[in-house]
Amino acid sequence: MLFKTSLVLAAGLLAASAALAQAVVGQPAPAFTATDASGKAVSLADFKGKHVVLEWVNPGCPFVVKHYASGNMQATQKDSTSKGVVWLAVNSTASDHQDYKAPSAMAGWMQQQKAGATATLMDADGKVGRAYGARTTPHMYVINASGTLVYAGAIDDKPTASQADIPGSRNHVKAALAESLAGKPVSMASTRPYGCSVKYNAG
Amino acid sequence: MSSSIFRAFLFASGTVLAAQASAANPAVVVTPQVRAELVAHAPQGVQPGQPLWLGLKIEHQPHWHTYWKNPGDSGLPTTLAWTLPAGFAAGEIGWPTPKRLPLGPLTNFGFEGTLLLPVAVTVPAGFDGNELKVRLRADWLVCKDVCIPEGGDFALTVPARASTVTAASDFDGVASLAPLKLEAARATAAVEGDVLVVRVNGLPAGWQGRALAFFPETPGVIQNAAEPEQRWDGGDWSARVPLDIQRTESPTAMPAVLAAPGVSAAPIGVALQVAVTTPWPATTPAAAPAPALGNAEVQPAGSAGSGGVGLGLALLLALAGGALLNLMPCVFPVLALKVLGFAHHGGDRRRLLVGGLAYTAGVVLSFVALAALLLALRAGGEQLGWGFQLQQPAVVALLAALFTLIALNLAGVFEIGSVLPSSVETARARNPVLDSVLTGVLAVAVASPCTAPFMGASLGLAVTLPAAQALLVFAALGLGMALPYLVICAWPGLARRLPRPGAWMAHFKTLMAFPMLATVVWLVWVLGVQAGIDAAAALLAVLLALSFVAWALGSPSLGMWARRAFGAVSLLLLAVALTWATPSWRQEAVAANAADRGTVPGTDRWQPWSPDRVQQALAAGQPVFVDFTAAWCVTCQFNKRSTLADASVLAAMDGKRVLLLRADWTRRDAVIAAELSRLGRSGVPVYALYVPGQASPQLLPEILSVEGVRAALAQLPS
Numbered sequence: 001m002l003f004k005t006s007l008v009l010a011a012g013l014l015a016a017s018a019a020l021a022q023a024v025v026g027q028p029a030p031a032f033t034a035t036d037a038s039g040k041a042v043s044l045a046d047f048k049g050k051h052v053v054l055e056w057v058n059p060g061c062p063f064v065v066k067h068y069a070s071g072n073m074q075a076t077q078k079d080s081t082s083k084g085v086v087w088l089a090v091n092s093t094a095s096d097h098q099d100y101k102a103p104s105a106m107a108g109w110m111q112q113q114k115a116g117a118t119a120t121l122m123d124a125d126g127k128v129g130r131a132y133g134a135r136t137t138p139h140m141y142v143i144n145a146s147g148t149l150v151y152a153g154a155i156d157d158k159p160t161a162s163q164a165d166i167p168g169s170r171n172h173v174k175a176a177l178a179e180s181l182a183g184k185p186v187s188m189a190s191t192r193p194y195g196c197s198v199k200y201n202a203g
Numbered sequence: 204m205s206s207s208i209f210r211a212f213l214f215a216s217g218t219v220l221a222a223q224a225s226a227a228n229p230a231v232v233v234t235p236q237v238r239a240e241l242v243a244h245a246p247q248g249v250q251p252g253q254p255l256w257l258g259l260k261i262e263h264q265p266h267w268h269t270y271w272k273n274p275g276d277s278g279l280p281t282t283l284a285w286t287l288p289a290g291f292a293a294g295e296i297g298w299p300t301p302k303r304l305p306l307g308p309l310t311n312f313g314f315e316g317t318l319l320l321p322v323a324v325t326v327p328a329g330f331d332g333n334e335l336k337v338r339l340r341a342d343w344l345v346c347k348d349v350c351i352p353e354g355g356d357f358a359l360t361v362p363a364r365a366s367t368v369t370a371a372s373d374f375d376g377v378a379s380l381a382p383l384k385l386e387a388a389r390a391t392a393a394v395e396g397d398v399l400v401v402r403v404n405g406l407p408a409g410w411q412g413r414a415l416a417f418f419p420e421t422p423g424v425i426q427n428a429a430e431p432e433q434r435w436d437g438g439d440w441s442a443r444v445p446l447d448i449q450r451t452e453s454p455t456a457m458p459a460v461l462a463a464p465g466v467s468a469a470p471i472g473v474a475l476q477v478a479v480t481t482p483w484p485a486t487t488p489a490a491a492p493a494p495a496l497g498n499a500e501v502q503p504a505g506s507a508g509s510g511g512v513g514l515g516l517a518l519l520l521a522l523a524g525g526a527l528l529n530l531m532p533c534v535f536p537v538l539a540l541k542v543l544g545f546a547h548h549g550g551d552r553r554r555l556l557v558g559g560l561a562y563t564a565g566v567v568l569s570f571v572a573l574a575a576l577l578l579a580l581r582a583g584g585e586q587l588g589w590g591f592q593l594q595q596p597a598v599v600a601l602l603a604a605l606f607t608l609i610a611l612n613l614a615g616v617f618e619i620g621s622v623l624p625s626s627v628e629t630a631r632a633r634n635p636v637l638d639s640v641l642t643g644v645l646a647v648a649v650a651s652p653c654t655a656p657f658m659g660a661s662l663g664l665a666v667t668l669p670a671a672q673a674l675l676v677f678a679a680l681g682l683g684m685a686l687p688y689l690v691i692c693a694w695p696g697l698a699r700r701l702p703r704p705g706a707w708m709a710h711f712k713t714l715m716a717f718p719m720l721a722t723v724v725w726l727v728w729v730l731g732v733q734a735g736i737d738a739a740a741a742l743l744a745v746l747l748a749l750s751f752v753a754w755a756l757g758s759p760s761l762g763m764w765a766r767r768a769f770g771a772v773s774l775l776l777l778a779v780a781l782t783w784a785t786p787s788w789r790q791e792a793v794a795a796n797a798a799d800r801g802t803v804p805g806t807d808r809w810q811p812w813s814p815d816r817v818q819q820a821l822a823a824g825q826p827v828f829v830d831f832t833a834a835w836c837v838t839c840q841f842n843k844r845s846t847l848a849d850a851s852v853l854a855a856m857d858g859k860r861v862l863l864l865r866a867d868w869t870r871r872d873a874v875i876a877a878e879l880s881r882l883g884r885s886g887v888p889v890y891a892l893y894v895p896g897q898a899s900p901q902l903l904p905e906i907l908s909v910e911g912v913r914a915a916l917a918q919l920p921s
Contacts, residue, residue, distance in 0.1 A: 197277035
């Protein structure tokens with residue numbers, strides 16, 4: 001019989017904030033409450049019965065700039081809100097990070113970009129981001145009217161920082177909304193998001 | 204402050220920060236974050252047949268990093284787009300072993316410090332120019348706590364007849380930094396709930412006991428930030444890697460890199476092909492839409508099974524398949540002997556029926572037990588399919604010894620009564636029910652590797668079914684096998700038609716020894732294929748010694764002293780033979796033998812199978828015929844020597860330019876097992892015809908006929 005020397009190395013410490021584990025496509029979307037850029041409290045429960053899109057944003061990220069400078073993100077936002085969809089932009093940048101924008105500055109930037117978001121949520125402690133497992137900016141989530149997460153992933157299928165790639169790309173959010181609003185299951189329900197990492201705080 | 208406004212301005216205008224190559228040196232691009240240089244290594248100049256390497260050398264400012272081919276939770280890999288003269292082909296980037304770059308709750312995979320991304324370039328045969336002009340467009344995402352997409356256009360001229368070795372020290376380091384492809388390394392993974400259990404063996408000896416880092420090349424599968432629990436069991440490393448809950452990929456074969464951070468001697472990384480043995484759980488699509496929009500339509504979750512065979516049909520097929528097993532040359536002698544027993548108990552109907560039921564019970568329980576073992580081991584992540592018993596030479600040797608003993612007993616060399624102590628002997632006689640049960644178990648042990656026709660789909664499906672249903676299918680298999688015998692027991696009218704006991708019984712008994720010995724010949728051959736001619740000869744020696752022991756201890760004609768004397772000598776000889784033989788039957792010896800046999804150069808029509816070869820051929824528009832076979836599979840050998848050797852079949856294959864590949868499963872192979880599972884089968888033979896343009900291959904029946912194969916080939920375009 002062979003000898004079996006077992007050396008058990010337990011290096012099993014998961015990353016400190018392993019709460020990046022709650023939003024699963026096909027399951028109810030995690031509930032949250034956050035403050036928007038004007039200081040008002042906003043909860044997911046406020047929008048029961050409506051489709052909700054969550055967009056993780058960071059003005060300092062070249063990939064976010066790709067979609068805003070080209071007007072792509074604003075067009076998607078307006079197209080969605082005109083169909084009765086609620087669009088929530090979420091900024092989970094930590095307050096001590098270089099890219100941090102105070103609520104008023106953030107609101108100013110969104111206005112300057114002529115964004116069509118219903119509200120901009122300030123999530124500097126990263127709670128909403130961690131609940132949804134948001135990894136990149138942009139990272140998009142679509143929640144249907146019954147509160148189920150029906151899409152999570154990238155805004156489109158061209159993972160580059162170049163605006164030239166937008167015209168030929170498939171806008172996953174538009175497609176997911178079109179299918180979900182028509183009562184059909186979302187065909188590409190989960191895609192790999194691309195962008196800069198979300199600048200979470202250390203805690 | 205001003206720098207961020209400047210940056211914001213650049214971003215607002217939507218341009219990627221493309222630094223200009225300095226006029227002084229078009230091969231170098233410098234940005235505030237990196238210095239990138241296009242380098243070449245051509246020790247013999249640019250000549251056909253000589254090695255030529257190009258590469259992008261990136262020196263990062265402290266704390267800045269670029270990304271690996273799987274960037275991790277965010278980021279983009281560096282891309283290289285070459286402009287080379289006609290005929291030159293640049294290969295894939297030879298990525299060095301990456302590093303984990305944690306960033307809060309996220310993790311990326313990439314590089315810091317000095318990085319060289321080498322690319323091998325093939326020089327066309329007729330090249331006789333004076334120099335090679337290379338242009339490169341490279342794009343990279345460099346990040347610290349902010350990310351900046353950068354890129355550059357590089358140009359370099361490499362002289363053809365002079366040696367270019369200025370970057371020699373950089374390229375020399377490449378071999379030790381790139382992940383090593385280890386032939387002996389084997390990696391498998393199994394999905395267990397929300398964890399991927401990865402098992403690797405054959406890693407460098409110096410790595411044992413170290414904590415390793417697992418980098419899959421396929422993004423979107425695992426949780427990159429998690430540090431998985433890992434352990435070493437001797438030379439086997441295993442880890443429980445949490446899956447990404449927003450997983451987007453379900454690969455059956457996942458290339459990956461395993462690294463040993465902190466190890467001082469090369470290699471620091473190993474390249475692996477991880478074969479995923481279990482089906483991936485389906486990602487459930489969205490459920491009901493908003494109530495306001497009307498009726499909900501709940502889509503069922505996708506099934507992980509294959510072949511569309513319902514459970515009822517599978518049971519029916521299993522029953523038929525089991526009945527057919529009785530005709531296999533390895534089973535028939537045992538069965539015939541049991542029928543022979545009828546002649547003894549000719550008048551007692553009840554005893555017959557009880558015997559029949561006991562045999563059925565023995566057979567069904569054995570199948571179910573084997574199935575339970577198979578399922579348990581499969582759940583444990585081993586690469587096993589039906590027939591696994593004969594993949595280990597030790598098991599083959601044991602079966603050969605068993606059959607030899609049975610043959611000798613049948614031929615009258617020894618009597619069981621004399622060998623076994625009288626208590627066991629009378630127990631046997633007193634309990635013929637137990638005897639029947641054990642005969643059933645023996646029959647199953649022999650028949651299992653021969654998957655008869657109709658059984659292939661049932662077995663493949665059964666392994667993907669939930670445990671209870673799978674056990675049911677295997678039980679049906681057992682029932683089918685025991686059915687003919689049970690029928691004769693239940694309607695002894697049939698048994699009464701058998702001839703009366705007489706001298707012919709002794710002759711018949713001895714006659715049955717010969718099919719037994721034929722099975723031994725086959726097993727010796729299987730062992731020879733698995734472990735080499737030396738191991739086969741060793742087995743023969745052991746069988747000889749065993750025969751001597753059996754005669755010495757069990758022959759009814761020897762006296763007490765003769766029995767003791769010969770008994771002692773024969774046992775000694777057996778011990779010597781076993782000591783000599785057993786090392787050659789161990790699994791490592793099998794591996795060594797396979798390595799020795801090596802690859803037979805191209806006179807053989809059949810080439811070794813690999814998933815890449817299939818894909819390459821299909822991409823080139825060539826149909827592929829794959830023969831999944833094993834030395835211990837009787838049906839496979841039969842087909843190999845009959846239909847697959849038929850001249851008209853081979854001519855048809857050549858006419859349609861079919862690529863013939865053979866996947867040999869004689870010894871354990873994780874990749875083949877994974878592929879069989881993907882095709883919905885769990886045993887061999889499997890004959891798959893891949894046609895370019897068709898998504899899934901056409902599976903031919905397990906017993907091939909010349910007409911059937913030619914008909915399948917006729918559908919192919921010429």
